[in-house]
Amino acid sequence: MKEQAHILVVDDDHEIRDLLDKYLTKSGYQVSVAEDGEAMHAHLQVHGYPTLILLDVMLPGDDGFALCQQVRKNSNVPIIMLTAVSDETDQIIGLEIGADDYIAKPFNPRQLIARIKAVLRRSHFEEEAHGDKLPKAINFGVWHLDTLAHGLINQETNEQFELSGSDFALLMLFLSRPNEILDRDTISCATRGREALPFERGIDVQLSRLRSRLGDNGKQHQYIKTMRGNGYIFTAPVTYEH
Known part of the structure; x- marks a missing residue:
């Protein structure tokens, strides 16, 4: 049986966290949530790195860019940034500092699942290409x-x-x-x-x-x-x- 992928959602919006938790769980993923960088690091310290991190750019305290850089110092876990719909600068900065992909808010949940599957396919978790x-x-x-x-x-x-x-x-x-x-x-x-x-x-x-x-x-x-x-x-x- 294939191991269940674990996704950590980091977003300060309670409604978005709850929506993503329910939708990703329904889609067959194990889901954890964190409202900011402090909660994210606390989760990583206890549970280790997940299969993938969904990381919002606009967060209180350390923003998504800073958190992405912090994660990249220790891990190559796939990261998908959640960015403002019209801000191309956020998207470019995210990729430059090591994010694997980005998706603009508001997004279609099916589009998000497609992005997650694409990123996981090229990782160790779902290495199918070769x-x-x-x-x-x-x-x-x-x-x-x-x-x-x-x-x-x-x-x-x-x-x-x-x-x-x-x-x-x-x-x-x-x-x-x-x-x-x-x-x-x-x-x-x-x-x-x-x-x-x-x-x-x-x-x-x-x-x-x-x-x-x-x-x-x-x-x-x-x-x-x-x-x-x-x-x-x-x-x-x-x-x-x-």
Whole structure:
């Protein structure tokens, strides 16, 4: 039997917490709630990290951005930010500091469930994209990727760090399809479970963050090259360890 996913909802609005608790429970998830950062940290200290965190941006005390950064210092647990419907800045900042996705309020509960499932599919909890065919490690350029731990190691400097769920999903997409032009819809479907929205900047932020991780920020990109008007292509040689 598949383990039940545990979702922690952090929102200071009692009605929203109650609504999400009931709807997510009905959808088959184990749900915990917290009204602010203090309550969130208290929950994490007692129960550990859940499968996924739904984190509101506007909170009393430490806001959602600060809490996201605090969580990211210790865990790569998937985080979906709940943002203001018209504030693109909130969405971009959330992605830049390590959130896996965002959804604007007010939202359709079915849309939220779809976003949750998409994020969980690319995490350890529901890793379905590669199944048993997922290589144990992948090498490209100076980098060695441990696909089980999501750990990335620079083989020249020994620098290492863990990738967030969304960064890992994006890198795995490129590594599984090297020398192939991937358009924005393909990237969005693979990392967010949906096509890219018109004028959406989230993909640009995510690509920029991954390039920064790889030290690929120069004018001549070594790994991920931009094909203007078409998409992006991963050009470095890739080898797999099974």
